[in-house]
Amino acid sequence: MEFKKTVMLGALVAGTLAAGVAMAAEQFIGLPSYRVGAYAAGGSGIYGGWIDYMNLINERDGGVGGVKLVWEECETEYNNARGVECYERLKNKGETGNSMFSPLSTGITYSVLDKVADDKIPLVTIGYGRTDAADGRVFPWVFPLITTYWSQATTMIKYIESKEGDLKGKKIVLLYHDSAYGKEPHAVLDRMAADKGFTVEKIAVAHPGNEQQSQWLQIRQIRPDWVILWGWGVMNPTALKAAAKTGFPRTKMLGVWWSGAEEDTIPAGSAAKGFTAAGFNVAGADYPVIKDIKKVVYGKSLGNMEDESRVGSVYYNRGVVHGIIAVEAIRKAQEKYGKGKALTGEQIRWGYENLNIDDKKLAELGAAGFMPPLKTSCMDHEGSGKVKYQSWDGAKWQVVTDWIDADKQMVRGMIEESAAKYAQEKGITPRDCSKEM
Amino acid sequence: MFYREAGQFKASYQADQQIFPIIQDRVGIAIVIALAALVIPVIANEYWLKAILVPVLIFSLAAIGLNILTGYAGQLSLGSAAFMAVGAFGAYNFMLRIDGMPFLVALVLGGLAAAAVGVLFGLPSLRIKGFYLAVATLAAQFFIVWALVKFPWFSNYSSSGVITAQDIVILGYTFDGPVAKYLLTLAIVVVLALMAKNLVRTSTGRAWMAVRDMDVAAEVIGIRPMRTKLIAFAVSSFYCGVAGGLYAFTYLGTVEPEGFNLDLSFRILFMIIIGGVGSIMGSFLGAAFIVLLPIFLDNVIPHLFGNLFSASFASNLQLIVFGGLIIFFLIVEPHGLARLWQIGKEKLRLWPFPH
Numbered sequence: 001m002e003f004k005k006t007v008m009l010g011a012l013v014a015g016t017l018a019a020g021v022a023m024a025a026e027q028f029i030g031l032p033s034y035r036v037g038a039y040a041a042g043g044s045g046i047y048g049g050w051i052d053y054m055n056l057i058n059e060r061d062g063g064v065g066g067v068k069l070v071w072e073e074c075e076t077e078y079n080n081a082r083g084v085e086c087y088e089r090l091k092n093k094g095e096t097g098n099s100m101f102s103p104l105s106t107g108i109t110y111s112v113l114d115k116v117a118d119d120k121i122p123l124v125t126i127g128y129g130r131t132d133a134a135d136g137r138v139f140p141w142v143f144p145l146i147t148t149y150w151s152q153a154t155t156m157i158k159y160i161e162s163k164e165g166d167l168k169g170k171k172i173v174l175l176y177h178d179s180a181y182g183k184e185p186h187a188v189l190d191r192m193a194a195d196k197g198f199t200v201e202k203i204a205v206a207h208p209g210n211e212q213q214s215q216w217l218q219i220r221q222i223r224p225d226w227v228i229l230w231g232w233g234v235m236n237p238t239a240l241k242a243a244a245k246t247g248f249p250r251t252k253m254l255g256v257w258w259s260g261a262e263e264d265t266i267p268a269g270s271a272a273k274g275f276t277a278a279g280f281n282v283a284g285a286d287y288p289v290i291k292d293i294k295k296v297v298y299g300k301s302l303g304n305m306e307d308e309s310r311v312g313s314v315y316y317n318r319g320v321v322h323g324i325i326a327v328e329a330i331r332k333a334q335e336k337y338g339k340g341k342a343l344t345g346e347q348i349r350w351g352y353e354n355l356n357i358d359d360k361k362l363a364e365l366g367a368a369g370f371m372p373p374l375k376t377s378c379m380d381h382e383g384s385g386k387v388k389y390q391s392w393d394g395a396k397w398q399v400v401t402d403w404i405d406a407d408k409q410m411v412r413g414m415i416e417e418s419a420a421k422y423a424q425e426k427g428i429t430p431r432d433c434s435k436e437m
Numbered sequence: 438m439f440y441r442e443a444g445q446f447k448a449s450y451q452a453d454q455q456i457f458p459i460i461q462d463r464v465g466i467a468i469v470i471a472l473a474a475l476v477i478p479v480i481a482n483e484y485w486l487k488a489i490l491v492p493v494l495i496f497s498l499a500a501i502g503l504n505i506l507t508g509y510a511g512q513l514s515l516g517s518a519a520f521m522a523v524g525a526f527g528a529y530n531f532m533l534r535i536d537g538m539p540f541l542v543a544l545v546l547g548g549l550a551a552a553a554v555g556v557l558f559g560l561p562s563l564r565i566k567g568f569y570l571a572v573a574t575l576a577a578q579f580f581i582v583w584a585l586v587k588f589p590w591f592s593n594y595s596s597s598g599v600i601t602a603q604d605i606v607i608l609g610y611t612f613d614g615p616v617a618k619y620l621l622t623l624a625i626v627v628v629l630a631l632m633a634k635n636l637v638r639t640s641t642g643r644a645w646m647a648v649r650d651m652d653v654a655a656e657v658i659g660i661r662p663m664r665t666k667l668i669a670f671a672v673s674s675f676y677c678g679v680a681g682g683l684y685a686f687t688y689l690g691t692v693e694p695e696g697f698n699l700d701l702s703f704r705i706l707f708m709i710i711i712g713g714v715g716s717i718m719g720s721f722l723g724a725a726f727i728v729l730l731p732i733f734l735d736n737v738i739p740h741l742f743g744n745l746f747s748a749s750f751a752s753n754l755q756l757i758v759f760g761g762l763i764i765f766f767l768i769v770e771p772h773g774l775a776r777l778w779q780i781g782k783e784k785l786r787l788w789p790f791p792h
Binding site: 040110183 | 483484487488489492579583586593597598599601688689690691692693694695696698700728731732735736739747748749752753755756
């Protein structure tokens with residue numbers, strides 16, 4: 001009896017192993033996540049959503065083109081040095097090395113910017129990072145997808161214009177996080193102010209931004225028509241509360257997409273009501289893709305979120321957007337380089353450069369209206385530039401606009417100018433896009 | 438037995454005054470340097486060189502800088518990261534604005550710029566002491582980072598205030614591979630560390646220690662406190678500045694001012710507290726401890742417990758264990774890891790015949 005049992009067990013093990021070898025094709029994705037520290041809310045939400053989406057693809061579709069997605073997290077603590085360590089640690093894992101690197105931190109993005117070209121790993125920075133990397137001729141390996149800070153700034157002005165009519169003589173205050181991130185929109189806003197005849201007052205808030213008395217005093221003196229909140233972390237609820245105290249209407253406050261999550265408004269309580277913020281994804285759990293995740297992933301208790309109620313929040317959905325784009329890039333690359341096997345970072349880079357997620361595709365994915373359509377090329381690594389605006393009604397985010405297009409012409413000119421300067425500084429010869437296939 | 442100095446006679450002043458007067462130390466250091474320079478480049482892979490060894494060396498240099506100021510001269514500083522930033526942005530600007538500027542000269546000039554800024558912010562140390570001085574150096578931390586963001590000239594008008602280090606070319610050779618960058622960093626750190634080791638034994642170093650132990654007494658025996666403290670600030674900031682230059686050029690390649698925030702200053706301070714205040718060797722041990730332990734935990738904890746915990750809990754657990762280990766080491770050895778090594782040396786001297 002004992003012997004028989006052992007043989008059967010052995011056969012079972014061998015069978016499992018054989019099966020394991022047969023379906024060995026696995027695409028490795030290294031996730032440089034952060035789940036501790038000041039920005040843990042963003043990190044756990046976005047990486048959680050991303051992992052849940054990959055689990056959905058594995059469980060529902062059996063992977064991408066028969067290739068299972070596998071991943072490993074590496075804690076960066078939002079710290080540049082740790083991020084570089086994670087990048088180096090993850091880059092040779094899996095069958096073909098790391099497929100992509102998305103650190104969700106502008107600082108880490110800059111720290112690995114030069115390395116990705118040597119290692120042939122696409123650096124995907126959705127809604128953050130280096131804006132002029134949208135010029136794919138100079139930055140073949142960097143993808144600041146969907147929309148950049150500069151594009152976003154132009155949509156903000158468009159939004160304000162749609163509310164105010166003519167902007168001539170209007171006063172807009174930019175209340176910004178005093179960092180490289182906060183300085184991103186300055187040049188764009190200055191140029192738009194000169195074009196449209198409004199004035200921009202820029203008021204800095206020192207990190208972390210939990211003390212804004214003097215800034216709001218200044219705003220009260222200026223008496224602006226609009227305040228653009230370019231904040232991060234604790235600075236956002238503080239600004240909303242200070243605005244309430246100063247008596248500045250929140251309906252005249254416009255937030256950047258890092259100011260527009262539940263984590264920014266709920267701590268401000270009733271002071272946040274009426275606040276509007278940009279987003280390249282929307283909040284809500286009513287989209288088919290989120291429903292599928294709830295059914296398939298959470299139904300099998302494979303969900304990554306400890307607090308399931310966060311499924312459908314802004315950060316979580318942003319993670320799902322990361323997942324959708326990563327999966328579609330792999331799918332695209334498989335069309336060219338072959339299905340059923342793991343692809344290299346170089347091949348996936350091609351996938352990212354030739355993405356075409358149109359409305360029809362979005363509907364198939366169950367994400368119509370969830371994120372903007374996206375079409376990239378060798379020239380354009382941004383691919384969309386569209387943003388929706390959402391208002392906080394006191395309990396949840398309500399979408400108030402359709403997708404608003406960026407002023408592409410102006411932003412593109414500035415991007416090319418800045419990228420050309422970088423190319424000259426670094427001695428890079430831009431690619432000739434007519435020769436790229 | 439292994440560490441017996443008996444029989445090692447010093448027949449000349451030169452022999453008596455060398456950096457490592459005991460032959461075991463000389464041999465030991467020579468072996469360590471030879472290992473680091475000859476063996477490690479051959480056996481270590483890219484991950485170890487780029488992500489582990491280079492940052493440990495650079496932070497060791499920064500910790501030496503702070504140790505000179507805090508450990509030897511007794512002036513508490515929370516501005517180390519800012520002085521690193523001055524060094525990084527200084528070296529970048531010297532390379533950018535002066536044609537044909539050699540890398541090593543730019544690095545030294547960046548260090549000197551940091552030294553000048555350090556002296557400026559060291560002036561209050563003449564009047565205020567201890568924690569109050571820490572607050573004054575905190576001003577340096579915030580002011581310098583603010584100034585680098587505020588004035589776009591420093592970052593060559595880059596829209597986001599970020600600088601990208603130029604290529605390192607020395608005598609026509611481009612240092613671009615991981616091994617080349619590691620060896621360059623190692624060479625600079627070894628030279629500067631030996632210089633620091635020597636410096637603290639000179640009259641300058643002894644003056645620092647006298648001021649640290651009791652500045653009134655030091656003044657009475659003829660040490661000028663102003664000169665001594667300002668030299669300490671200058672030398673310390675120079676070391677931090679060079680470390681910052683290396684941080685930008687041989688480690689990250691692209692840096693932003695926010696990278697040099699108060700957090701980094703605290704990390705450097707923890708390095709010398711853990712490693713040993715007033716010890717060059719402790720700076721290396723402390724830097725290795727603070728840089729390597731979190732990485733080690735991040736590698737071990739998820740594998741140890743598998744999927745038992747959620748990812749968030751595993752991440753938080755790392756911090757808890759890290760903090761716990763720091764407290765543990767401070768309790769068992771308040772004088773730092775360097776002190777443990779010293780105790781070990783004394784044991785080895787008597788072994789195998791303790792009293």
